[in-house]
Amino acid sequence: MPQQLKHVSVIIIEDHSIFIEGLCSILQEADGITVLETFTRGEAALDFLKSRRADIVLLDISLPEMSGIKVCSAIKELDQSIKIIALTNHTEKSVVMEMLQNGADAYLLKNTSRKDLVAAIFQVQENRFLMNNELQKILFSAETKVKGIPRLTQREQEVLKLVGEGATTAAIAKQLFISTQTVETHRHNLMRKFQVGNSASLVKKAGEYGML
Structure with missing residues (x-):
């Protein structure tokens, strides 16, 4: 190992304690x-x-309150020289693209080997961009039916934001001066666009896309 690569300092941002323990080990x-x-x-x-x-x-990428995509962007705004390795289970092309567009220096799946993880840290520290063959195939594949982040109307964006804040249908209707039935229509349209079955999954997926 080259002299300049010794003593690489790392922080881990991950919401599952057992996975943190494994990484630290x-x-x-x-x-x-x-x-x-x-x-x-x-x-x-x-x-x-x-x-x-x-x-x-x-x-x-899947973190509570502030998505990994937003965290990635915020870190780069804070200090462009900090290298970021996305370590996730997400293989959706749109998510990979969003993470890279927001400054990630590498993208690894959580099933990566111990050896490859350690190697990746030193490679990224050497300013070498890293992505395995599986992810490269996903990234450069032809577009599928779902093309990136769903396009939302202004009103859908407003409803999504309030849903993400935990507001009830009645509270959303009162704040936006619309009927509860209209709120439910927007909610169902959002779930259809994000291809999810309930509000919790809607908030989770919107967060992963950095839309909350």
């Missing part, structure tokens, strides 16, 4: 890697990075 055994801190929420990680610096961020 792997990285603590790897020469030249120091895990500075772990976080289950993006906001806390951003607060940390305002006063301390990390070389690499291992970032999940």
